[in-house]
Amino acid sequence: MTEPILVCCDLIKAYPGAAGSAVSGVNLIVRPGEFVCFVGPSGCGKSTVLRMIGGLETPTSGQVLYKGQPVRGVTPGLSMVFQSAALLPWLSVRDNVAFGLRRRGLPAVECRARADHFIQMVGLPSAADRTPRELSGGMRQRAGIARALAMEPEILLLDEPFSALDPETTHELHAQLLRIWQTTNTTMIMISHLIDEALELADRIIVFEMGRVHTELPVALSRPRDVDAQEFMTLRHQLAGLMHR
């Protein structure tokens, strides 16, 4: 068994003034190169856990270990894709993708070249000079993915990246994401609220409920996965049962 790249130890997150904890003791590991999906009803804590992994929130107790080291705030090696793409409206796609690189101090010319490489990788070469306002939702999300990838992360965190998109675009982006995953071998941790999406993409699905890990469901089917195959339907049934109790 390979050494896990990420370990969550007894993660607890309680907000002052709120009754109970958002996250009440989460333990999980993620292995390098894995595609993991967090699923669960809204309010189950999956988003909070992802944010703690990314360093955007500090746990009330417990810790996140990335390659053995505790995560304290935003850490190089961990990058994130947001539900709304969260691009800066006054910057072009290229400048948005290069944003993280520029803040690191790389010279502008090199940042642009690197940005172009990742814009190509997500399939957006024609839109590099456009502003987010001129893009469709799917294109914006591609840009958001490019921006996260430009940091050359080892773990890519995705917070319901496709929930605001239509089914056709989502399907395209699934394929794109899987291609990127297979070529770059980046570890993926994605939150999804759709059973089918999790089953199509993940190696392992972690089901959250009420601030804890409820179950883990390994998905050993080969990709691309056939939604109509018997094994897929069995897993879907199983997962639906776990989620809707």
Next chain:
Amino acid sequence: MTNNLSPRWHLPHLPHSLPHFGAASRRVRAVALLVALLTLVIVTTLLHTRFQRILPGPGLGISLPELLMYTGYTVARLAVAYVLSLVIALLAALLVTTSKWAETWLMPVFDILQSVPALAFFPVAVLAFAHLGFVEGSALFILLTGMVWSLLFNIVGAIRAIPRDVQDAARMFGARDLKYVRHVLLPAIFPALVTGSMLAVGAGWNIIIVAEYINFGAQPIVLPGLGSLLDRAASGPAHNTTLFVSALISLVLTIILFNRLVWHRLLVRAERYKFE
């Protein structure tokens, strides 16, 4: 122009084609502006001639270069006050949005202060600055108290309106503290800065007309500018209708020019910075 869409819509032959969006309203707006201007000049002149006290006094002729100079003084005062207001408003806004303490204790204070009319500070300010021998300061102080609020509240609103996702993304990609202010916050508040500035400068015009001619003790303190010119032309021993109207036209033209050349352009530029 003939109606060339009639085949599809089966409209009878009509002299005009469907005008494009906004065409009529542009003409209407231009005419409305002209009418408003003329009305303003006529009404104020009529009121002025109707109600002026009949006092002897030498007519005060004024040349165009002199008028432009006075206008320049007034604009300069406004500009200095604006820059100071902007700096103070930005710093106060940053303070209030980053510190819980400041938000709890300072915002209510600002709320109350903004409702106090700027001119209420007039006597105190004049006393203080006259004492210091810095008379221009009184005008600046009063302008500040009138201008800073529209800037402050607009900026605070815009800072709070930055979407949470964008704030998170900024942190994720290395823009924290000063980098965040420079690369995310300042561009994000640009539209609010423009609207806040328009309001502030508008308030400034109102205030400056009064702030330039101060009746303090025996000798009135007169700061050279459009405001004092209007004041002197409207009343007092040297009142003069021609002067009044010229000064008024100069004022209105300056405001309109500023509107067209500065505000309009900035508003167009600011569109790019808006979050949807």
